[in-house]
Amino acid sequence: MCAETTPRPDYKSTLNLPKTEFPMRAGLPRREPEWLARWAQIGVYDRLRQKKGREPFTLHDGPPYANGHLHIGHALNKTIKDMIVRSHQMMGFDARYIPGWDCHGLPIEWKIEEQYRKKGRDKDQVPINEFRGECRAFAAEWVDVQREEFKRLGITGNWDDPYLTMDFHAERVIAEEFMKFLMNGTLYQGSKPVMWSPVEQTALAEAEVEYHDKESFTVWVKFRVVTPGDLEGAQVVIWTTTPWTMPSNKAVVYGDDISYGLYEVTATPEECWASVGDRYLLADNLAADVLGRARLEDGMWTRVRDVPASELAGLELAHPLKGADGSDGEWDDNRDFRAADFVNDDEGTGFVHCAPSHGMEEFELYRDLGMLEQVITYNVNPDGRFRDDLPFFGGTAILKPNGKEGNANKVIIDKLAEVGGLLARGKIKHSYPHSWRSKAPVIYRNTPQWFAAIDKPVGDGQDQHGKTIRERALTEIDNVNWVPKSGRNRLHSMMEVRPDWVLSRQRAWGVPLTCFTKKGALPTDEDFLLRNPQVNRRITSAFEGEGADAWYEDGAKKRFLEGIVNPEDYDQVTDILDVWFDSGSTHAFTLRDRPDGTEDGIADVYMEGTDQHRGWFHSSLLQSVGTTGRAPYRNVVTHGMTLDEKGFKQSKSLGNITPPKDVINQYGADILRLWVAQTDYTADQRIGPEILKGVADSYRRLRNTMRYMLGALNDFSESDRVEPADMPELERWVLHRLTELDDVVRDGYAKFDFQGVFQAVFTFATLDLSAFYFDIRKDALYCDGDTLRRRSARTVLDILFHRLTTWLAPVLVFTMEEVWLERFPGEDSSVHLVDIPQTPDAWRDPDLAAKWAKVRAARRVVTAALEVQRVEKVIGASLEAAPIVYVEDADQRAALESVSFEDVSITSDITVTGDPAPDDAFRMAETPGVAVVFAKAAGAKCERCWKVLPDVGTHAHPGICKRCDEAVGDAA
The missing domain is CATH 3.30.2320.20 (Class I aminoacyl-tRNA synthetases (RS))
Known part of the structure; x- marks a missing residue:
């Protein structure tokens, strides 16, 4: 018979193994909507507002357009804003966030017109307020869509009461802010070249323009000297990339400090627009290139002599179309010829043709000379076609309605060749302004527009920040903190050179320029504009109750003027305000007027993409300093653009876009938020499948860290807590590290440095904790009995838990909520209702x-x-x-x-x-x-802790070491 053997004990049940139901797999796409619903149910945002005694902190939302689904840039932008708001709330502020939308303007109007075109409707035949109503409904629909898409990203805010530029109160305030320019004397009507979209038939602001490569016709055109003397009959050659401006030419200018010469043709090839004996005036630095363009090789021309600028002064030139049959005298007047400081000999010919109706430098030159009446033309209609009665070119189009090249350039070039006015022609690929909505090229076109003068004294000019809008803006820029610092220089350089602000647009959907002009008066007359506070109050009162549609109702002029002035003496302006004025005014009706705004009407933070230095940051500053003398923001934070993984701009045509919805459906919104936190948002960022895989891996490692803590903290109670002074050194070292990390986190969040915060916390969690502290203390946590070492470790884990969850909650809003609720379940429990705990400085121990x-x-x-x-x-x-x-x-x-x-x-x-x-x-x-x-x-391997020790097997419980024997005994 075999001897009976005693079975070996199974010590696994005596170990303090981690216990948690927190899953390794997150399942974020499925579970995140549950947390969103829970936050809405318990009213997290509203409950935070009820915390008393906190210093307010307000991020003012730059309004997106309500006209389409969100793209990755929206996700980046709103996530950064959310991290700013949440982190400041958890650092003890009353951090408010009122989301907003830009609801007026061409993007929405354009969509309604597209619908009309599909139905064969003519917009001009529809009553204006009916059309505006369709625009309003379209915007409202997209506000609702975008609101849900933003909320799905985990963005906190006052979603139930956002600001909309089309709300009646907002329209009233926008009009009111415009009237401040009317009343302080900076508003004027002027006729000058503005960027004009022939496709959209409206003026555009710089912020509404983007630059793309465009292939343009380029011509070298000859202007004959008609002044008697040695140079009579010589040809001044100009170069232009806009042949369509030649019919509007009124002058040619030269540079005082440029070296010019007289060049004579001595021989010609078979095909050439030059003839033997022709004499050309050219800049010496450019002569060889120009003559080469005319197919004149070396040896076919000679330089006759110098032509000093003093000799050029006083010459008159003939337009190349002068005397052409059928020209009806349109171009018979001699062209002015004078020096100008914007001429150089870097490219072209050293001479610049001037069409002041289509070029700002030329316009300003002749404005300063007091000669605008002699040089301004009105040859180009709003749709980009030449006026019908213009000889040779009437009705030809610079651009077609679809934005493609029209026939005007070709017809003009052919005519110049026919009359002998061309020396050479070609094509050039260059960066050219396009409307960012229609994507069609724009032109400079002289039209009557309404402007805010930025160099004219505002009111009485008595303001500590400066007399003019420009002076005030430049002063205030230096009173703002810019993140990154380069933002200051960018906006400052723009503000130094920007022209007057074009406020008017020739469209229908927007807030009108609520002003009246006196019939028969000139824009320069003192009484041209009606400046009457009583009239203004009538208008704003109507807008408050009815919205801006009141301006377009039948009898509006009589309603607003009767009993104050004679309505028949005035004309009502029908242009709408530039939408950048709308968004630039949002601080007034959002920060100033709302209970959850700010006492001084100034935001703590504006945060948008770098393109907004010429957009919202710019217009908000102009509008605010023009009405209050101050900037509407204390901090301006800027993010770059989002590119694909290879660094290319994302576009549907390239198939390289990363829609936020796709990322959320595959990974969850927290992965998208983590991508934002991991990137340096101040520069351009990249995103794509491989990058997101890396982000997901970082997330997995963090999740495992949190899961480990949850398991080790199972059943932890206050009776387990150990005071830091009684802890072993290793635990006290962890507490010291927490004091260092707390400084980094708070400083980083205060400076909007989310990448710095996340990198510091992630490195701490993965290297200091998972790879070091957890690795070491796993043995004590699992195998010790009720020892000081184990209780100290669990106390530190509890301290770590409260800091890691709150440090990361502004970034991983869903995951940290899941982690928090795993330990602290409850109907009203949420990590987003607590603050980052204070870390005692007494824990700091550098030695x-x-x-x-x-x-x-x-x-x-x-x-x-x-x-x-x-x-x-x-x-x-x-x-x-x-x-x-x-x-x-x-x-x-x-x-x-x-x-x-x-x-x-x-x-x-x-x-x-x-x-x-x-x-x-x-x-x-x-x-x-x-x-x-x-x-x-x-020694032997302990069957419980797996250490190899000499004493294994010498204690009461077989096969284990002394430490484990005592632990098993305690457990029994």
Whole structure:
């Protein structure tokens, strides 16, 4: 018979193994909507507003257009804003966020017109308020769509009461803010070249224009000298990339400091527009190039003599179309010829043709000379066609209605060739302004428009920030904190040189320019504009109750003027305001007028893309300094543009777009938010499938860290808590690290540096915690009984939990809520209702940190030495080892001897010595003075903690070590 054997005990049930239902797999796309619904149910945003005694902090939302689904740029923008708001709330502020939408303007009007065209309807035949009503309904529909898409990203805010530029109160305030320009004397009507979209038939602001490469016709045109003298009959040659402006030419200008010469043709090839004996006036630096363009090779021309600028002065020129049959005298007047400071000899011919109706520099030159009446033309209609009665070119189009090249350039070039006015022609590819809505090229066109004068004294000119809008703006720019700092220089340089603000648009959907002009008066007359406070109050009162549609109702003029002035004496302006004036005024009706606004009407933060230096940041500053003298913001934060993984601009045609919805459906919104936190948003960012995979991996590692803590904190209670002074050194080192991290997190969030915050926290979680502290304390947490060491570790884990969840909550809004609720379930519980806990400065211990830096350095050498043995299959785990560690530095050696270095190194035993290390000892170049010789641990493997120790099997419970024997006994 066999002897009866006693079965070996199973010690697994005696271990303190982690217990948590927190899943390894997040399932974010499925679960995130549940948290959104929960936040709405418990009213998180409103409950935060009820916290009393907090300093207000307001981020004013730059309004997106309500006209389409969100793109990745929207997701980036709103997520950064959300991180700013949430982080400041959790740092103790009353952080308010009122989302808003830009509801007026051409983007929406254009969509309604597209619908009309499909139905064969004519917009001009529809009553204006019926059309405006369709625009309003279209915008309202997209506000609702975008609101839900923004909320799905986890964006917190007052979603139930956003601001809309089409709300009646908003329209009233926009009109009211416009009237301040009317009343302070900066509003005027002028006729000057503005960027004009023939496709959309309206003026455009610089912010509504983007630049794309365009192939243009280019011509070298001859203007004959008609002044008697030695140069009579010589030809001044100009170069232009806009042949369509030639019918509007009124002058040619030259540079005072440019070297000019007279060049004569001595021979010609077969096909050439030059003739032997022709004489050309050209800049010397450009003559060879110009003559080469005319197919004149070296030897076919000669330089006759110098022509100083003093000789050019006083010459008159003939337009190349002068005297052409059928011209009806249109171009018979001689052209002005004078010096101008914008002429150079970098390209072209050294001479510039001037059509002041289509070029700002030329316009300003002749305006300053008092000669505008002699040089302004009105040859181009709003649709980009030449006026019908213009000889040769009447009715020809610069651009077709679809934005493509019209026939005007070709017809003009052909006519110039026919009359002998061309020297050469060609094509050039260059950067050219396009409307960012229709994507069609724009032109400069002289039209009557309404402007805000930025160099005219505002009111009485008495303001501490400056007399004029420009002076005030430049002063206020330096009173703002710019993130990044380059934003200051960008806006400052723009503001230094910008022209007057074009306020008017020739469209229907927007807030009208609520002003009246006196019939028969000139724009320069003092009484041209009606400036009457009583009239203004009538208008704003009507707008408050009925919206801006009141301006377009039948009898509106009589309604607003009767009883104050004679309505028949005035004309009502029908243009609408530039939508940048709308959005530039949002601070007035959002910050100033709302209970959840700000006391002084100034936002703590404006945050938008870098393109808004010429957009919303720009118009908001102009509008605010024009009416209040101050900037509407204290901080301006700027993000770059979003590119694909290869650094290319995202576009549907390239198939490289990353729609936020696709990312959310595949990974969840938290992965998209984590991508934002990981990137340097101040520069252009990249996104794509491979980048998102990397983000998802970082998320997985963080999630595992949080899962580990949750498991180890199972059943933790206040009775387990240990005071820091009673903790082992390793725990006190972790607390010290928390004081350092708390500084980094708070400073980073205050400076809007989310990348810096996340990198610091992620590095701490993965290297300091997972790869070091957790790795070491796993043994004590699992295998110790009710020891001070284990209770200290769990206390530190609880402290870590509260900081990591709140530090990361502004970024991973859904995941940190899930983590929080796993420990603190409850109907009203939410991580977003708590603040980042204060970290006592008493935990700071730099001497201890310096000591543990030495310990960690030595540990890295031991770990690397054991990895060699593991790879060579000498050992399976580090607990099978008992290495000898040779340490030259006495302080480092003392540090290792004062701690349980075998526990720190996760070995069963370890020997630290100051003896000289053998030559074959393991070393690491980055840690000089430390060497390791491998040795196996003596004894047997403990069946409970797996350490290899000599005392295993000598205690009451078989097969385990003394520590485990005591722990099992305690558990029993």
